Amino acid sequence: MKSFGFAATDANEPLVPYTFERRAPRANDVVMEILYSGVCHSDLHMARNDWTWTVYPLVPGHEIVGRVIETGSAVTRYRIGDHVAVGCMVDSCQSCDQCRRGEEQLCREGNTGTYNAPDRITGDITRGGYSKHLVVREEFACRVPDGLDISRVAPLLCAGITTYSPLRTWNVGPGSRVGVIGLGGLGHMAVKLASAMGAVVTVLSRTSDKADDARALGADRLLISTDEQAMADAQSSFDLIIDTVPVKHDLDLYTPLLDVDGTLVIVGQVGPMNPFNSVPLLLGRRRVAGSPIGGIRETQEMLDFCARKNALPDVEMIRMDEINEAFERMERADVRYRFVIDMASLKAAG
Numbered sequence: 001m002k003s004f005g006f007a008a009t010d011a012n013e014p015l016v017p018y019t020f021e022r023r024a025p026r027a028n029d030v031v032m033e034i035l036y037s038g039v040c041h042s043d044l045h046m047a048r049n050d051w052t053w054t055v056y057p058l059v060p061g062h063e064i065v066g067r068v069i070e071t072g073s074a075v076t077r078y079r080i081g082d083h084v085a086v087g088c089m090v091d092s093c094q095s096c097d098q099c100r101r102g103e104e105q106l107c108r109e110g111n112t113g114t115y116n117a118p119d120r121i122t123g124d125i126t127r128g129g130y131s132k133h134l135v136v137r138e139e140f141a142c143r144v145p146d147g148l149d150i151s152r153v154a155p156l157l158c159a160g161i162t163t164y165s166p167l168r169t170w171n172v173g174p175g176s177r178v179g180v181i182g183l184g185g186l187g188h189m190a191v192k193l194a195s196a197m198g199a200v201v202t203v204l205s206r207t208s209d210k211a212d213d214a215r216a217l218g219a220d221r222l223l224i225s226t227d228e229q230a231m232a233d234a235q236s237s238f239d240l241i242i243d244t245v246p247v248k249h250d251l252d253l254y255t256p257l258l259d260v261d262g263t264l265v266i267v268g269q270v271g272p273m274n275p276f277n278s279v280p281l282l283l284g285r286r287r288v289a290g291s292p293i294g295g296i297r298e299t300q301e302m303l304d305f306c307a308r309k310n311a312l313p314d315v316e317m318i319r320m321d322e323i324n325e326a327f328e329r330m331e332r333a334d335v336r337y338r339f340v341i342d343m344a345s346l347k348a349a350g
């Protein structure tokens, strides 16, 4: 089927309107009309080939909310008109131990990314949510719970699940002491979700500039990482620190803040980190870990949790043709806290 969207054609060029073919729906596929598409830092990295594996033309977008407009003959979960959401993956082997546990993000064969990945059947490169339609197997679509403001749901599909999953993995609940480093798309969701789970939430920031924002998002306090006395006083006081900083950085400042058996989990930076000192890890049996998105079952659980708690991202709505400006602003961290593209603004080219 014909579809259209915006694509990067080269690492140095702005995104431009682009017409392309979506696969004809298979028996277990749903066809979605995309209503909203979140703008993730990964989209920018991928458009610019920062990770060196971009295939052009690239249609980014893996925070996708839409409406089912067609269903394959074997589809049982969804009907035409249902609101559904798709995140960072659209397929996996479905048979390995991880897939069987509902941890498709950890599939032994590797999951299939929503964009820039070969389709498991045809080998065609997948294309993401900066487009009018998406064809996806029904197992990789989640249901958008009734009552959620659908215009704000999209960022939950990457920023939301990426922070929700480690909070669940490390059993955050009432009274847990959670730190959040970085207050961008991921960080602001980490604060909202942890606080909705009843945790005592601290935002770690280099300056006091974000104190009001942090409190407005639900944090209990701000810890200024350049304040040596405050940092010394905060030693051994966290159960979990979620590190959302999306660039190479130091960890030595933060690991001593963990209590015994505490964990610092990296969810932002994909790539090298500065060398870090093992002493705080050994002496406190502390851990540094990483965590990628979450499984489909957990993503649905997260959406249902957000609906119950009305925990939704703060978004700035843009038109599709404002995407290049949005990328530039995102690079300057000039967004509170996530851009969402209103896909009604996307018109067929020509």
Ligand SMILES: [Zn+2]
Residues within 6 Å of the ligand: 040, 041, 042, 043, 062, 088, 158, 159
């Ligand atoms: Zn993302």
Ligand SMILES: [Zn+2]
Residues within 6 Å of the ligand: 092, 093, 094, 095, 096, 097, 098, 099, 100, 104, 106, 107, 108, 109, 110
């Ligand atoms: Zn698998």
